[in-house]
Amino acid sequence: MAKFFALKNFTALSDLHPNMANLKIIGIVIGKTDVKGFPDRKMIIENPLIQRKDTEREEKFSPATPSNYKLLLSENHSMVKVCSPYEVDTKLLSLIxxxxxxSRDYYSLADIVANGHSLDGRIINVLAAVRSVGEPKYFTTSDRRKGQRCEVKLFDETEPSFTMTCWDNESILLAQSWMARETVIFASDVRINFNKFQNCMAATVISKTIITVNPDTPEANILLNYIRENKETNVADEIDSYLKESVNLNTIVDVYTVEQLKVKALKSEGKADPFYGILYAYISTLNIDDETTKVVRNRCSSCGYIVNEASNTCTICNQDSSRLKSFFLSFDVLVDLTDHTGTLHSCSLSGSIAEETLGCTINEFLTMTSEQKTKLKWQLLLERSKIYLKLILSHRARGGLKVTILSCKLADPTEASRNLARQGHT
Incomplete structure (x- = not known):
């Protein structure tokens, strides 16, 4: 899909007609599928075939366009080439x-959240800023097809965090170029769905979607100013959005033993997607009173990653150490979980989940004496707990399995005994 600007010796899209021949069109590529690659976004198309468009059928899965016609390119008769610098007009470049x-035809993120299920399955437009861009995750389907996905976190003046998922190569590559808290996007025709697993509304980039980066509109400029004015504020309110998994615990119902989790991990080899489960177990290692073990770390307020202690800068979103960033303190504890079948080592307990588990805030913990920390540790050790876990295969993690604790609370004795009895142990 392209936007075009009429110049001398070129035909404008608005002038197209099926009887035309020997056309030359200059334009900007604003969206394409994965099949054909373009070395540049500024293109010239020569000798295309003009056909009338079947709007209802063709725009069901393709971007909507105002023209009644479409261009077909023949390998033998048509040509696509990159514009030379002298052919590019500044008005053409501005179309990007x-x-x-x-520009006013969009939903705010709060409107999407508020409308909830009424927007489920709808295709709408979204104007938002980029909070973070995740790494592409690769997977293999049950019929052995390769795929990938990338999660982008968005925000605006009305909502601090909203997920948009990209599935195709083109949108994933585009997303990797976005700068957290600096890029604004206008995403036209994204699909909105209610994510039952995460218990929230989310957007998906589909074949109809066209994404305009840093749009030159009054609404986008207002949002951009909001980003700049609030870049270093409200850090405390955003800790959960960085560190607390946005998973609805009610959707996690499968109960495992440690041994069963390890077996499931082996069977999941080659898959990038995480799996979730409930474990009735004890915290068997909790080094919160060891002066040599660091359990409180600085995290970057922009991206949530742990700050490099040597340089005191975030290596993820701030390569320039001369630029000051604000940080916040967060628990970052590694614990061992043990049941009658084995032990999961170095499980991550962090952020507000750690505060809930330990029963104290960061500031309260930092004022404790060593004796008080030891007492707190022994209050938690060897107490049977109901633990919700997220597990993902990782060659960098101990045992090849990265385990994140989503919730850890003392187990109800009756409930724990009933579940353990089903597994042949009480």
């Missing part, structure tokens, strides 16, 4: 930053 939809 113009959304394909009316």
């Amino acid at each position: 930053h113009l959304p394909v939809k009316e």
Whole structure:
């Protein structure tokens, strides 16, 4: 899909007609599928075939366009080439930053959340800023097809965090170029769904979607100013969005033993997606009173990653150590979990989940004496707990399995005994 600007010796899209021949069109590529690669976004198309478009059928899965016609390129008769510098007009380049939809035709993130199920399955437009861009995750389907996905966290003046998922190569590559808390996007025709697992609304980039980066519109400029003015504020309110998994615990129902989790991990080899489960176990290692073990760390307020202690900068979002960033303190504890079948080592307990588990805030913990920390440790050690876990295969993790604790609370004795009895142990 391209936007075009009429110049001398070139035909404008608005002038197209099926009877035309020997056309030359200059334009900007604003969206494409994975099949054909373009070395540049500024293109010239020569000798395309013009056909009338079947709007209802063709725009069901393709981006909507105002023209009644479409261009077909023949390998033998048509040509696509990159514009030379002298052929590019500044007015043409400005089209890159113009959304394909009316600039006011979008939902705020709060409106999407508020409307909830009524928007489930709808295709809408979204104007938002980029909070973070995740690494592409690769997977293999049951029929052995390779795939990938990338999660982008968005925000605006009304909502601190909202997930948009990209599945195709083009949108994933585009997302990797976005800067956290600096890039604004206008995403036209994204699909909105209610994510039952995470218990929230989410957006998905589909074949109809066209994303305009840093759109030149009044609404986008207002959002950009909001980002700049609030870049270093409200850090405390955002800790959960960085460190607390946005998973609805009610959707996690499968109970495992440690041994069963390890077996499941082996069977999941080659899969990038995490799996979740409930474990009735004891915290068998909790080094919160060891002066040589660091359990409180600085995290970057922009991306949530642990700050490099040597340089005191975030290596993820701030390569320039001369630029000051604000940080916040967070628990970052590694614990061992043990049941009658074995032990999961070095499980991550962090952020507000750690505060809930330990029963104290960061500031309260930092004022404790060594004796008080030891007493707190022994209050938690060897107490049977109901623990919700997220597990993902990782060659960098101990035992090849990265384990994150989503919730850890003392287990109800009756409930624990009933579940353990089903597994042949009480």
